[in-house]
Amino acid sequence: AAPARDRLRIAIQKSGRLAEPARALLSSCGLSWRESRDRLFCYGETLPVDLLLVRDDDIPGLIADGVCDLGIVGRNVLLEQDGERRGIGRAPAFREWRALGFGGCRLALAVPDGWEWRSVSQLAGKRIATSYPALLSQWLATQCIDAKVVVLSGSVEIAPRLGQADAICDLVSSGATLAANQLKPVQTLIESEAVLAGPEQAFDDVRGELADLLLRRLDGALRIRH
Ligand code: PRT
Ligand code: ZN
Structure with missing residues (x-):
């Protein structure tokens, strides 16, 4: 089994249509970060929730490989890559956790x-x-x-x-x-639209509690917006 992890890592788009709205939504959940010099990694300061800044196409694979725990990506990308995996007989490795209401x-x-x-x-x-x-x-x-x-x-x-x-x-x-x-x-x-993507299964270590906390805040933030 993989070693237990005690921080949550979320992949978001580095630049592009979803980059700013994704960060704004996570900020509205009370998260803040310190950016690495190469601007690829943001270290969570208020909570142990870090960001990895990547190309949107890489996000489902990063979740499938366990490199990232969650991601913010277009449903179109998530479903396409899920379909691609099914087409070659691979098991589902990620799914939509929440619709986020932007990037429609x-x-x-x-x-x-x-x-x-x-x-x-x-x-x-x-x-x-x-x-x-x-x-x-x-x-x-x-x-x-x-x-x-x-x-x-x-x-x-x-x-x-x-x-x-x-x-x-x-x-x-x-x-x-x-x-x-x-x-x-x-x-x-x-x-x-943009969605929060995560693995098929819930986390079995402290990341589960962090994810629950994040989802509660996210649902609150989404309710206020709509
Ligand atoms: O660099 P990276 O690979 O991360 O970015 P990208 O260029 O692949 O993605 P990006 O930033 O263009 O889009 C990210 C996500 O935004 C997409 O996966 C969608 O989920 C969402 N999104 C929302 C869109 C659009 N609206 C959209 N209009 N993505 C692309 N478009 C393009 C479309 O492909 C077409 O070329 O915009 C054009 C059509 O726009 P209209 O307004 O003229 O109809
Ligand atoms: Zn892309």
Whole structure:
């Protein structure tokens, strides 16, 4: 068994959309930190709760490997990586503990403006570009649609204009990016927001009490906000 740990380590995004709101939420729970010189680690001062500042994509894996205890990440990233693990027969290693009410967006299918959209069956035989292959493939399977998933790590919205794909599956918030690329959303796959992610199982050492304390404060802070 892993050695018992007496501090809680939370992974958050180093920079990006969720970085500031995640820190603000944790601050509102009464946490404060002293930053390391490289700005990758923040040592908890008011409570033994430390932060690790990382890329959002690394957060589920850090929890799965036990490097971090909790993380703040988009549900879209958590579900995609969970789907990826399932796809290769691995056991679930993390789950959503709380929805946090910021970073809202949806994972949606979008097609060129010129398409006359009637039903999802129109996607049969088409190429769909996405950075979320596990979630898209799962959804296509539930719809019994055979389409080709084209995996791109970024700039998904220009794929149709470049002739790489016929449609896309990407995150949408205001819809301005789709419109600027002559695309229109036709189907939502997942409603997403930032979530507190943690392991499948509760902690069996002092981290359990710290996590309970943090969750109580978090629930209080979330109630005040909404
Ligand atoms: O560097 P790192 O890997 O940590 O950051 P990142 O660039 O991968 O992530 P980041 O900061 O862009 O997003 C972090 C999380 O914010 C995502 O995983 C989502 O959970 C959430 N989020 C909320 C969004 C959006 N809204 C969003 N609009 N993530 C991305 N977008 C992009 C979208 O991909 C598209 O390109 O914004 C564009 C669409 O925006 P609209 O407003 O034009 O529709
Ligand atoms: Zn990322």
